[in-house]
Amino acid sequence: MISAALADGTADRPCVFEVFARRLPAGRRYGVVGGTGRLLDRLADFRFTEEEVAVVADSLDERTIRWLRDFRFTGDIDGYREGELYFPGSPVLSVRGGFAECVVLETLVLSVFNHDSAIAAAAARMSSAARGRRIIEMGSRRTHEEAAVAAARASYLAGFHSTSNVEATRRHGVPSAGTSAHAFTLLHTGPDGPDEAAAFRSQVATLGVGTTLLVDTYDITSGVATAVEVAGPELGGVRIDSGDLGVLARQVRDQLDALGAQRTKIVVSGDLDEYAIAALRAEPVDVYGVGTRLVTGSGASTAGMVYKLVEVDGIPVAKRSTHKETLPGAKRAVRYHRASGTAVEEVLFPVSGSAPDDPSLEQRELMIPMLRDGEPVPDLPSLEQSRDHHAAVMVSLPWEGLALSAGDPAIPVRTVAPHGIPS
Amino acid sequence: MISAALADGTADRPCVFEVFARRLPAGRRYGVVGGTGRLLDRLADFRFTEEEVAVVADSLDERTIRWLRDFRFTGDIDGYREGELYFPGSPVLSVRGGFAECVVLETLVLSVFNHDSAIAAAAARMSSAARGRRIIEMGSRRTHEEAAVAAARASYLAGFHSTSNVEATRRHGVPSAGTSAHAFTLLHTGPDGPDEAAAFRSQVATLGVGTTLLVDTYDITSGVATAVEVAGPELGGVRIDSGDLGVLARQVRDQLDALGAQRTKIVVSGDLDEYAIAALRAEPVDVYGVGTRLVTGSGASTAGMVYKLVEVDGIPVAKRSTHKETLPGAKRAVRYHRASGTAVEEVLFPVSGSAPDDPSLEQRELMIPMLRDGEPVPDLPSLEQSRDHHAAVMVSLPWEGLALSAGDPAIPVRTVAPHGIPS
Numbered sequence: 144m145i146s147a148a149l150a151d152g153t154a155d156r157p158c159v160f161e162v163f164a165r166r167l168p169a170g171r172r173y174g175v176v177g178g179t180g181r182l183l184d185r186l187a188d189f190r191f192t193e194e195e196v197a198v199v200a201d202s203l204d205e206r207t208i209r210w211l212r213d214f215r216f217t218g219d220i221d222g223y224r225e226g227e228l229y230f231p232g233s234p235v236l237s238v239r240g241g242f243a244e245c246v247v248l249e250t251l252v253l254s255v256f257n258h259d260s261a262i263a264a265a266a267a268r269m270s271s272a273a274r275g276r277r278i279i280e281m282g283s284r285r286t287h288e289e290a291a292v293a294a295a296r297a298s299y300l301a302g303f304h305s306t307s308n309v310e311a312t313r314r315h316g317v318p319s320a321g322t323s324a325h326a327f328t329l330l331h332t333g334p335d336g337p338d339e340a341a342a343f344r345s346q347v348a349t350l351g352v353g354t355t356l357l358v359d360t361y362d363i364t365s366g367v368a369t370a371v372e373v374a375g376p377e378l379g380g381v382r383i384d385s386g387d388l389g390v391l392a393r394q395v396r397d398q399l400d401a402l403g404a405q406r407t408k409i410v411v412s413g414d415l416d417e418y419a420i421a422a423l424r425a426e427p428v429d430v431y432g433v434g435t436r437l438v439t440g441s442g443a444s445t446a447g448m449v450y451k452l453v454e455v456d457g458i459p460v461a462k463r464s465t466h467k468e469t470l471p472g473a474k475r476a477v478r479y480h481r482a483s484g485t486a487v488e489e490v491l492f493p494v495s496g497s498a499p500d501d502p503s504l505e506q507r508e509l510m511i512p513m514l515r516d517g518e519p520v521p522d523l524p525s526l527e528q529s530r531d532h533h534a535a536v537m538v539s540l541p542w543e544g545l546a547l548s549a550g551d552p553a554i555p556v557r558t559v560a561p562h563g564i565p566s
Numbered sequence: 567m568i569s570a571a572l573a574d575g576t577a578d579r580p581c582v583f584e585v586f587a588r589r590l591p592a593g594r595r596y597g598v599v600g601g602t603g604r605l606l607d608r609l610a611d612f613r614f615t616e617e618e619v620a621v622v623a624d625s626l627d628e629r630t631i632r633w634l635r636d637f638r639f640t641g642d643i644d645g646y647r648e649g650e651l652y653f654p655g656s657p658v659l660s661v662r663g664g665f666a667e668c669v670v671l672e673t674l675v676l677s678v679f680n681h682d683s684a685i686a687a688a689a690a691r692m693s694s695a696a697r698g699r700r701i702i703e704m705g706s707r708r709t710h711e712e713a714a715v716a717a718a719r720a721s722y723l724a725g726f727h728s729t730s731n732v733e734a735t736r737r738h739g740v741p742s743a744g745t746s747a748h749a750f751t752l753l754h755t756g757p758d759g760p761d762e763a764a765a766f767r768s769q770v771a772t773l774g775v776g777t778t779l780l781v782d783t784y785d786i787t788s789g790v791a792t793a794v795e796v797a798g799p800e801l802g803g804v805r806i807d808s809g810d811l812g813v814l815a816r817q818v819r820d821q822l823d824a825l826g827a828q829r830t831k832i833v834v835s836g837d838l839d840e841y842a843i844a845a846l847r848a849e850p851v852d853v854y855g856v857g858t859r860l861v862t863g864s865g866a867s868t869a870g871m872v873y874k875l876v877e878v879d880g881i882p883v884a885k886r887s888t889h890k891e892t893l894p895g896a897k898r899a900v901r902y903h904r905a906s907g908t909a910v911e912e913v914l915f916p917v918s919g920s921a922p923d924d925p926s927l928e929q930r931e932l933m934i935p936m937l938r939d940g941e942p943v944p945d946l947p948s949l950e951q952s953r954d955h956h957a958a959v960m961v962s963l964p965w966e967g968l969a970l971s972a973g974d975p976a977i978p979v980r981t982v983a984p985h986g987i988p989s
Contacts, residue, residue, distance in 0.1 A: 147772035198736040253707035284676035285868040289712035313621040326875040329883040349570040444867040445708040452749035460752040
């Protein structure tokens with residue numbers, strides 16, 4: 144495409160591409176923008192090395208090879224803040240520049256957004272179901288090793304408390320946390336058989352009584368008794384990773400209390416998702432460890448976002464084939480809120496126009512500038528700020544928007560047609 | 567865990583860890599080992615940098631920090647060949663060494679296997695459904711940017727023909743292929759409206775008449791007519807990306823034939839999975855482009871493999887809590903085949919024992935050596951060899967094992983109990 148556009152003179156035509164999801168995953172009531180910060184970091188050094196150009200050099204003409212060598216994105220990007228909610232059609236990112244420089248970003252932009260937004264949405268549902276109890280992200284082993292780091296970041300964005308992925312701490316500053324594995328307990332096996340107490344003593348000797356001991360390697364009741372015997376009643380926590388977690392949490396709580404370990408926390412893990420977390424609300428659980436279901440997006444492992452050309456040289460354009468229509472023309476987006484803060488509607492309108500006025504509602508502009516002439520604008524939100532923003536916008540959802548059951552998008556998205564183009 | 571094991575003297579206890587899936591994704595009849603080659607590449611330079619050690623240095627004692635700085639895996643690894651089929655319990659990888667050096671590999675090993683095997687299994691089902699028609703992998707935009715490269719590799723392993731991910735060509739030698747996007751056609755819009763012919767002319771001028779033109783941006787019938795008008799009857803292919811692909815493929819085939827373009831291929835894409843591919847068997851489709859459903863594992867985006875300590879100092883060990891039992895002791899695996907080549911059973915037995923003899927069946931050893939004393943053994947299979955191996959073992963499945971419908975694993979896995987340990 145780039146070769147042909149360079150040859151026919153269209154490579155530098157001013158274009159606007161928008162990123163949006165045509166629909167939310169089945170039954171989901173909101174999406175969460177994830178990946179913006181990570182994308183902007185990656186764009187800062189998005190170039191093609193000589194070695195990379197060499198791979199395609201055989202099939203390309205000299206002009207295209209030169210273009211790839213010199214490539215650097217010099218356009219503008221605006222978008223929804225990371226952590227913001229989105230709905231079907233919300234233009235979460237708007238990329239403006241020459242055709243060729245914009246089209247070459249498509250795969251990176253969509254990969255980052257489709258992955259990170261899918262994880263952020265799952266994390267938001269889980270965080271909301273946990274109602275303030277802490278969630279530790281523990282899913283690294285169930286997804287690609289690099290996706291794991293991004294998943295830890297996206298889950299923190301959407302309310303998780305910490306991650307077992309230390310690389311996410313190094314790269315993104317996500318707080319790290321973790322417990323021990325069954326292998327550590329099993330390691331303490333001798334000719335006379337298992338020695339759970341030896342494993343617990345070793346862990347407590349190294350990490351102190353504030354550590355969390357994994358009590359379900361053999362028998363949970365003995366495991367809890369041994370844990371308190373070894374660490375004393377000031378033991379930080381016990382983790383249960385198998386069995387009927389609700390029943391076990393209650394039994395273990397009673398046992399801990401009877402042993403005087405009233406402040407020892409109960410951590411549960413094992414294929415938890417938002418529904419399992421919600422089902423444990425009435426049980427004495429302090430911390431959830433969530434893995435597989437987080438990194439797989441809890442049933443929706445991609446956000447289904449697309450990157451579509453919506454405007455060429457000021458002319459709105461759109462694909463017209465069956466079932467895949469896009470709204471032509473560059474758009475802006477505002478969300479209307481009641482005085483109480485509750486969101487009621489999102490409105491998309493042409494960048495040249497203005498948002499319809501409704502004095503009874505507060506208007507919030509959804510897109511912020513991110514790149515100008517290829518350079519990041521000052522004071523882009525940090526991950527912590529995006530996390531705070533996410534927490535704030537979750538509160539603005541109408542109450543039914545927080546339901547875990549399948550339903551419609553929490554608020555409608557209305558498009559105000561540009562002059563002459565039907566909506 | 568490593569700190570505590572270093573402190574209590576258990577860090578170097580000889581251990582065996584095994585990687586296996588307790589079950590296949592719901593209804594799947596086989597799994598495909600994916601990621602072995604990629605893991606061995608990553609292990610070759612698996613060290614902790616000073617910067618990485620610094621992240622955890624505050625919470626670790628000096629001995630552990632030194633251990634991390636000096637870390638290098640010095641143990642042995644055996645495993646199923648990449649591309650091999652596996653079933654519940656198959657020990658697809660066996661890692662042997664000191665406790666600490668083995669446990670530190672867990673996350674990397676599982677991330678690679680859980681991702682790549684999930685994609686390889688989905689690709690195998692799709693390749694099998696395509697019955698020899700070519701499939702191009704086009705899913706990069708729907709998954710994490712690094713997972714995308716691994717997914718392209720795993721799909722090639724399991725029979726796909728090529729990928730649109732050029733980085734997979736650079737890193738792994740996967741053949742690349744692709745078509746143009748709707749944006750390229752839309753780019754050719756002027757004040758007088760869309761000009762599909764201009765886009766097609768430009769693409770043909772650059773890539774020749776052998777190129778594949780995307781004909782569904784506006785109206786498919788006009789698109790096909792314009793494509794043949796521009797490129798002539800020697801046009802390489804047309805791609806249809808929306809609508810009822812079966813109906814459209816037949817209409818487009820008739821139209822191409824009537825225009826004298828009998829050899830122009832039809833490429834279809836648009837949320838295809840193994841079921842959609844199978845449903846198009848009777849239609850005149852030449853090439854499938856598969857994206858989202860491949861990179862999301864067609865409903866099973868993680869293989870659910872675990873990394874379990876099975877032996878310490880020669881003593882078989884296993885977790886004993888509810889529903890998560892593992893088979894203790896280091897194992898070997900053989901598969902029995904009829905003289906016709908059809909697989910009938912897989913048998914796991916203790917490494918110290920031997921496989922039960924059955925003169926009526928042929929026995930195939932499933933594990934090959936991969937690392938010895940931390941070094942790769944000579945002549946490990948290349949990706950091409952693994953791809954050939956995969957194609958060969960797919961033929962060994964009993965016919966019902968290839969059904970797309972939900973069912974049981976295609977062959978049973980039987981464990982021959984080690985002396986004194988019940989199976």
